[in-house]
Amino acid sequence: xxxxxxxxVDQVLVDRIRRVADARGWTLPRxxxxxxxxxxxxxxxxxxxxxxxxxxxxxxxxxxxxxxIPDDHGFAMIGKVPEQxxx
Numbered sequence: 001x002x003x004x005x006x007x008x009v010d011q012v013l014v015d016r017i018r019r020v021a022d023a024r025g026w027t028l029p030r031x032x033x034x035x036x037x038x039x040x041x042x043x044x045x046x047x048x049x050x051x052x053x054x055x056x057x058x059x060x061x062x063x064x065x066x067x068x069i070p071d072d073h074g075f076a077m078i079g080k081v082p083e084q085x086x087x
Contacts, residue, residue, distance in 0.1 A: 017035065
């Protein structure tokens, strides 16, 4: 694999990369590789968010579960202002 060396990187950016690595439990090289790959997908793609199969299946299951919630007048009115009669 080709070695990539970054010079003169802003410390704020280094800290952000290190936070991602720490949060994911990854090494810095693995984190940089992942961030580069994901960044390239954004620039090479059409800008839309894409889910992998497992994420897509979970989202579809959640949406299906939400569609099964019965329509009742109490729950459906949360956050809505009742219409006022016109005088």
